[in-house]
Structures are given as structure tokens and as C-alpha cells.
Amino acid sequence: MANNFKMLAKTMYGFEDILAAELKALGAMNVETGVRSVSFEGDTGFMYKANLSLRTAIKILKPIRTFFVRGDQDLYDKVYRMEWERHMKVSGTFAIDATVNSDLFNHSKYVALKTKDAIVDRFRNILGKRPDVDVKYPDLRIHIHIQRNQVTISLDSSGQSLHQRGYKTATNIAPINEILAAGMLLQSGWDGQCDFLDPMCGSGTLLIEAAMIACNIPANINRREFAFEKWPDYDQELFDKIVDSSLNKTREFHHKIYGFDKAPSAVHKANDNVKNANLSEYIQVQQQDFFESDKPVEGHLHMVFNPPYGERLNINMPEFYRQIGDTLKNNYPDTEAWFITADLSAFKHVGLRPSRKIKLFNGKLESRLYKYEIYAGSKKAKFN
Structure with missing residues (x-):
């Protein structure tokens, strides 16, 4: 379908096949298992539904750009050229999570810092001011994954890990996730x-x-918020329909x-x-x-x-x-x-x-x- 895009659901070791089965039951397209992850395709409504309903997903990532890099300046340049103003306001806040498996970069924090600099510099040069970083409650959480020399940049549609269902106010010693x-x-x-x-x-x-x-x-019916609710293109009416439809089942x-x-x-x-x-x-x-x-x-x-x-x-x-x-x-x-x-x-x-x-x-x-x-x-x- 024309409005479908690729997404990645992260999970725990051993649950990849279960998560794939959950996604297929929900109606996901092109479901493929990876290591602690499952890729799939769906539209915006399906992204909302996946966050609301999946029991074994930790996060739902929406990849927005994949490219190859030769080093840190190349990474900076390619991140800088992305149209970040489409994804957040200059008055908003953002945070970056990085995972790196590459000889080009030996520290994920350095990659996160370089990515942050490129985003901030773009806003400053275009609009004269910059968004702030907020690692706890950002308006936009960005995920950067580097495998050898391939970079995938995704938007985190979930925010806090999806194990935080919203019903647990009291816990014992070492409660089960x-x-x-x-x-x-x-x-x-x-x-x-x-x-x-x-x-x-x-x-x-x-x-x-x-x-x-x-x-x-739905697993996350009691949850207070998802990260996608802060995105500029968030559709409240569509999300309400997804919630009602899920509760009807x-x-x-x-x-x-x-x-x-x-x-x-x-x-x-x-x-x-x-x-x-x-x-x-x-x-x-x-x-x-x-x-x-x-x-x-x-x-x-x-x-x-x-x-x-x-x-x-x-x-x-x-x-x-x-x-x-x-x-x-x-x-x-x-x-x-x-x-x-x-x-x-x-x-x-x-x-x-x-x-x-x-x-x-x-x-x-x-x-x-x-x-x-x-x-x-x-x-x-x-x-x-």
C-alpha cells in the first residue's frame, strides 16, 4: 500500500518469533525476524496500533534515513542535510540514543554527540535558534544505529520502554519485567x-x-503517553479510532x-x-x-x-x-x-x-x- 512504511520492533532475546506472530495477527505486512528485533511494514494507524497492542515489543522505531559513511565528518554532514524541521519545532526538545558496531566509531556517546551537533547547527543556521536536549522527556527521541559503515536513523515512536504499561504503582523486590x-x-x-x-x-x-x-x-491501554503523540503529524482522531477498535475486540x-x-x-x-x-x-x-x-x-x-x-x-x-x-x-x-x-x-x-x-x-x-x-x-x- 502507498502509505505503508518500514518499522522495527525491538524485543528481548527469545521472543522474536512470538513478536512476529503478534505482528502478523495485528495485520502487519512483510514481517521478518532479526536478533532481538522484528521488521515489518504498516501505515501510521498501524504504528499507533503496534504501540498500543503488542505485548512483547520494547520499542517501535520508524526508520527515516539509511546511508553509508566514511567517518565522523561524513556522519555530521549527512545528518545535517536531513530536514529535521519537519520532525520537530525549534522550541521543542530532543534526545538521541545510539548503538554502534563499527570500526569507524568506537563510542556510542561520541556518535550521539556528533548527531546532536549536526541537528542543532542546522536549526541555528536556518532559524537562528536551536532546540534543547532533554534526555528524560524529549518531544522527539531519535535512534541512530551504525553497523560497520551503514547508518540507520529512526524516530522512536514509543518513548519510554513499552514494558512501562501504566498499571504498576507498587513493586516488590526485583519485580519481573x-x-x-x-x-x-x-x-x-x-x-x-x-x-x-x-x-x-x-x-x-x-x-x-x-x-x-x-x-x-491491549497491553498498553493503561499507559499515559507514547512518543508519537508529540510528533507534528500526530492524528488524535485516528489514534482514538484505533483505541476504540482495539477495545471492541x-x-x-x-x-x-x-x-x-x-x-x-x-x-x-x-x-x-x-x-x-x-x-x-x-x-x-x-x-x-x-x-x-x-x-x-x-x-x-x-x-x-x-x-x-x-x-x-x-x-x-x-x-x-x-x-x-x-x-x-x-x-x-x-x-x-x-x-x-x-x-x-x-x-x-x-x-x-x-x-x-x-x-x-x-x-x-x-x-x-x-x-x-x-x-x-x-x-x-x-x-x-
Whole structure:
């Protein structure tokens, strides 16, 4: 289509295929996976929709120029020649993020500085004054990527990372990132067709993301703003239509989502965040030690959780993971249980054989997402 343009969605390691599937389901064209990224094509309305709806995207970049450079002066000259006055007002603010993998440049901050100088000098020479830099809340966030001698300059349509959904006001120690939570849920095949439990729910991120997937609620519906809302060509009427259309595609959820945590403070924070996300009717959080719990429902249960590990709490890891395995085996028949850990030897102590292992990163920590299938007959067999 004539109005379509290329975009790039950035994501976390291991979620490239999931993000590609999300984009295709939304209606993106020419979807191609990369490393921690997926490229695609769509129009301005689709860019709005991608920011609003994608669960596993960190940012949506809109490339506006690609060129080759021979050195820093060449970079300056080519950035200077771009019509920056089309993208922001001289009274506005901007910020530059740079990523560099090149023998020509050995520091991303230097590239950002050189780019900033070219933009500022262009405004000063044409209009007699210059826009200011604001690294926290700019009107325009520019992304420059240099691979060898190829430069791609993009506008960041998202602004703050898209994991900042807007519903979380209270957090626990080392809360799980919302994008990681959504990606784990989608990796696990969660689709809202049964009851769900996070038995160590902390501040409730997995519970909320699970409910939003189950009800097909746009991931960023609670977010206060996107960077594209400050662009000169922002179309408020179009964005409102995209929001209304997305909300019309929500669906009813006929099961229940349960959260356990043994810390009263965590239960309180989780309930606050669930309320902020307007999901209280679907999610029930209670103070409960998982190791002293029984399955809260009849029938099949889908479980996804992020157990604490040595980085966060001083616990006896072998004993802790043995208790996870024993609790699942003895008290949770007909359950599909998934959990993530950065302690890569921990699963040996669970005492159950995982049916899947998926490599992910929790922040900078290499982690594994393990799947355990607990069959309905296992508890009965134990007592025979």
C-alpha cells in the first residue's frame, strides 16, 4: 500500500518469533525476524496500533534515513542535510540514543554527540535558534544505529520502554519485567481457556498480563503517553479510532486467575496493581504459602511463576526447588506448570523431568523457562 512504511520492533532475546506472530495477527505486512528485533511494514494507524497492542515489543522505531559513511565528518554532514524541521519545532526538545558496531566509531556517546551537533547547527543556521536536549522527556527521541559503515536513523515512536504499561504503582523486590512476563505466558501457550495460578505472585505482573491476554485487552491501554503523540503529524482522531477498535475486540474470560504469596505486603501490592489495571473481577490474590497449598480448582490448571533465586533472597536453593517439585507432585494433579530461573542447576532438585526448556534472559541474567506436566493420576498413584 502507498502509505505503508518500514518499522522495527525491538524485543528481548527469545521472543522474536512470538513478536512476529503478534505482528502478523495485528495485520502487519512483510514481517521478518532479526536478533532481538522484528521488521515489518504498516501505515501510521498501524504504528499507533503496534504501540498500543503488542505485548512483547520494547520499542517501535520508524526508520527515516539509511546511508553509508566514511567517518565522523561524513556522519555530521549527512545528518545535517536531513530536514529535521519537519520532525520537530525549534522550541521543542530532543534526545538521541545510539548503538554502534563499527570500526569507524568506537563510542556510542561520541556518535550521539556528533548527531546532536549536526541537528542543532542546522536549526541555528536556518532559524537562528536551536532546540534543547532533554534526555528524560524529549518531544522527539531519535535512534541512530551504525553497523560497520551503514547508518540507520529512526524516530522512536514509543518513548519510554513499552514494558512501562501504566498499571504498576507498587513493586516488590526485583519485580519481573512486564514484557518478560507476557513473553513467558505466550511461550507457555496461555490462551485463557482454563484457570490460571501464579503461586509466588509478588506484585502481580504475571497475573495482570495473563488476564490481559485472556481478555484480549491491549497491553498498553493503561499507559499515559507514547512518543508519537508529540510528533507534528500526530492524528488524535485516528489514534482514538484505533483505541476504540482495539477495545471492541476484547473478549469475555470464563475462568479464574489466582495469585498466591506468603508475604502480606506482596498481596497488598498485587491487589493495588490489579485494581489499577481494572482487572479485579478476574483476579483473586490471597496470602498463601505455595508449599502448604492445594490446587484451588477442579480440572486443568495452567501455572506460570517466577520463583525467587539467590540473586534476590538468601535461601537454600536445593531445598527450595525440591519443595517446588514435591508440592507440584503431591498437590497439583492435572497441572501444566512453567517457571523461570537464573539458577541453571536448580531444576535438577525439582525431582521432575521438564518436558521443555527455553533459554531467556531476565535482565542480564541468562535464564531458563521450564515446563512440567503433572498428570491427573499422579496424586492417586502416590497413595496406592
